Amino acid sequence: MSVFSVWLVSSLSLAISGTPGDFENWQFRPHQINNGASVGWQVEERYDEVASGRIASPSESDRTFYWRVFQDIYVGEQEAVSLRFRVTFAGAPYDWFRVLVGPDEATRMDQFAPVYTLTNTSSIEKELIVPITEYSASDRFRVMLAVRKPYQAVSEDSPLTIHELEIIRSTPSGIVAEIPAEPPVTEPVFVPDPVEPSSNQGGTPEDLKVASFNVQVFGPSKFRKMTIRKALINIIGRYDLLLFQEIRDQSQQAIPSLLAELNKVSEHPYDTIISERMGSTDMKEQYAYFYRTDRLRVRQERTYGEGDRRKQRSFERPPFMGHFQSIETGFDFVAAGVHVDPDTAEDEIDSLVDVYEEARTVFADQDILLMGDFNADCQYLRERDFEDIRLWTDSRFHWLIGNDDDTTTGKNTCAFDRFVCSTTLKNKVVNNHTGVFRFEPFVRLPPGGVKKVSDHYPIEMRLRL
Numbered sequence: 296m297s298v299f300s301v302w303l304v305s306s307l308s309l310a311i312s313g314t315p316g317d318f319e320n321w322q323f324r325p326h327q328i329n330n331g332a333s334v335g336w337q338v339e340e341r342y343d344e345v346a347s348g349r350i351a352s353p354s355e356s357d358r359t360f361y362w363r364v365f366q367d368i369y370v371g372e373q374e375a376v377s378l379r380f381r382v383t384f385a386g387a388p389y390d391w392f393r394v395l396v397g398p399d400e401a402t403r404m405d406q407f408a409p410v411y412t413l414t415n416t417s418s419i420e421k422e423l424i425v426p427i428t429e430y431s432a433s434d435r436f437r438v439m440l441a442v443r444k445p446y447q448a449v450s451e452d453s454p455l456t457i458h459e460l461e462i463i464r465s466t467p468s469g470i471v472a473e474i475p476a477e478p479p480v481t482e483p484v485f486v487p488d489p490v491e492p493s494s495n496q497g498g499t500p501e502d503l504k505v506a507s508f509n510v511q512v513f514g515p516s517k518f519r520k521m522t523i524r525k526a527l528i529n530i531i532g533r534y535d536l537l538l539f540q541e542i543r544d545q546s547q548q549a550i551p552s553l554l555a556e557l558n559k560v561s562e563h564p565y566d567t568i569i570s571e572r573m574g575s576t577d578m579k580e581q582y583a584y585f586y587r588t589d590r591l592r593v594r595q596e597r598t599y600g601e602g603d604r605r606k607q608r609s610f611e612r613p614p615f616m617g618h619f620q621s622i623e624t625g626f627d628f629v630a631a632g633v634h635v636d637p638d639t640a641e642d643e644i645d646s647l648v649d650v651y652e653e654a655r656t657v658f659a660d661q662d663i664l665l666m667g668d669f670n671a672d673c674q675y676l677r678e679r680d681f682e683d684i685r686l687w688t689d690s691r692f693h694w695l696i697g698n699d700d701d702t703t704t705g706k707n708t709c710a711f712d713r714f715v716c717s718t719t720l721k722n723k724v725v726n727n728h729t730g731v732f733r734f735e736p737f738v739r740l741p742p743g744g745v746k747k748v749s750d751h752y753p754i755e756m757r758l759r760l
Contacts, residue, residue: 318349318460322365328354335362339456348458351442353451360444362454366462367399368427370434374464378438381422381459384413388448391674392440392455394425398577399435407439408578410512414674414707418452424463429516433545438462502725503590503621503760506530506732507538507712508753509634509668514544518552526738526748528557531565533732534755535587536619538632540668542581547572550583557585564588568596570615582615582632582667594618594627597657599650606653609646611636614667616650618658624760628662628720629654637670641680644669648685651692651717662720665692666713668751672698673709686715693721695729695756702731702752704745712754725757 325335339348351362370376384392391414397407411425427438442454510517510527517523531537531553542550547569554567566588572579586593595618600606607613612634620627631650635643647665654663665686670676678698681687687694695714696702702712712731716724732753735745 318457320366321460323349324363324365328352328356328360339458348456350453350457351455353453354444355449357447357449359446361404362442364440364457364460365437367437368435368462370428370436374428375426376428377424377426377463379424379459379461379463380440380457381420382440383418383420383456383458384442385450385452385454386414386417386419388445388450389454390414390443390445392442394427395439395441396427396578397437397439398433399437401437401439401577404441406576406578407437408512408576422459429512429514501623501760502728502757503536504534504755504757505536505630505664505666506534506753506755507540507632507666507668507714509540509712509749509751511541511749511751513539513542513549515546515549518549520747522741522744523748524553524556526734526740526744527553528560529738530732530734530753531557531585532561532563534585535590536630537585537753538630538666539583539585540580540632540634542569542583543578544581545572547581550581554585563590568593568617570598573598573612575611580612580634582612582634584615584617584630584632586617586619590622591619592622594620595658599631599653606649609649610643611639614647614650614665616654616658618660621760626662626723626760627660628664628723628758629658629660631663631665633665633667633669635668635670637675640670640675641684644671644676644686645684647715648689648692655717661717662723663717664720665715666754668711669713670711671713672711673707675711691718692716693718693724695724696731696754700731702754704748704750704752712751714754714756720758723758723760725759729756730754 323336327333328335333352335352337350337352339350354360368376378394382392391412393409394411395407395409401407410427411423413421440457444454508530544550550567550569554565557565564587565585567583567585570582572581574580597616599610599613599616610633614631614633616629616631618627618629631654633647651663651665655661686692692715695716696710696712698710700710701708703709714729732755734752740748
């Protein structure tokens with residue numbers, strides 16, 4: 296367990312925090328559970344320490360249940376906000392413990408976006424600092440901690456004990472660090488052509504390099520971080536075409552700014568096509584394709600189900616499709632990018648067959664690549680669920696990232712991100728050049744910098760033109 300016991304504050308700023316055991320500003324819900332049979336939260340008296348905590352009471356009910364904790368946050372222009380907490384999570388049969396961020400006054404789970412999730416089969420104690428400012432597009436938002444008890448699960452154990460919980464505010468020059476503190480790291484220098492990983496050696500320069508990357512809540516705040524910005528520029532600059540996912544930016548300026556910075560240093564010219572903002576909550580997302588204009592041209596772009604609300608309701612964020620053509624050979628293909636909602640992963644992945652059918656009809660092209668963060672593993676999709684998914688059972692489709700691959704930067708091994716291509720396009724795929732790009736040996740980052748870039752690695756492949 297990491298222990299965040301010492302805070303480093305620069306001489307140019309002041310970090311302000313509440314008392315770790317002071318829960319006065321937090322709203323604990325529910326007040327009672329099981330139709331009033333027991334109190335929803337109990338006070339934890341700790342005689343060995345000054346602080347007290349809160350305990351979520353066990354529920355004897357067999358229905359789905361949530362224990363929640365709220366606080367509304369206002370962020371000034373010069374403030375960065377992090378959440379520091381220490382909790383004990385019971386694990387199974389409870390599904391998860393999550394930190395979520397949503398709009399001011401939000402109450403329903405579907406109005407929030409998870410920024411940290413803890414799943415474990417046995418009890419575990421965690422102490423963490425989670426930056427939360429960058430996950431909100433507004434200066435007013437609500438942060439929530441939640442635990443979920445699934446349907447029919449019954450346990451006499453408390454799902455969650457919150458020992459410490461506080462909001463940390465600091466100016467941008469403030470430093471909050473885990474101890475032992477790491478030495479200062481010099482900003483990385485942009486490398487136009489990073490060293491290729493071993494999985495990509497042996498290809499030819501004529502191959503088209505394609506990637507998909509969930510960049511985890513990308514917006515102005517993330518763009519302003521020079522280390523992350525340079526890492527993203529290095530990563531994008533490896534590819535001829537890259538699907539960029541989870542853009543949350545009300546200003547819609549972060550992607551054009553990133554493109555401008557990329558073109559300042561790249562040896563090759565890039566452009567983008569960007570989708571509209573999508574999603575049923577205030578946490579709307581966009582897709583973008585970065586592509587080299589000296590290798591590809593865009594023939595057409597389209598969002599799945601345009602003009603058909605029934606089709607679009609099949610997805611939280613309907614896939615964004617681009618019809619690309621090679622300038623060198625004239626070969627063309629359709630890329631359909633999607634960020635699947637984890638709560639409905641099985642249904643959305645199954646519906647990608649309908650996306651394929653629309654792409655084949657609208658673009659009059661048989662070469663189709665479905666790609667993105669499918670959330671197709673671990674807690675969101677079990678192995679037995681694949682047998683009910685048309686995209687898996689239909690022989691027309693070829694999955695190029697295996698179920699045993701790990702596309703995440705965390706400790707869990709999860710194959711969330713996938714490429715699925717049509718049979719005709721499969722003939723263009725360069726063998727042994729499809730996989731996960733673990734970028735830390737090839738992009739200069741400070742210690743712990745990989746997770747700050749994203750909780751996903753890019754997946755990559757090559758097409759023979």
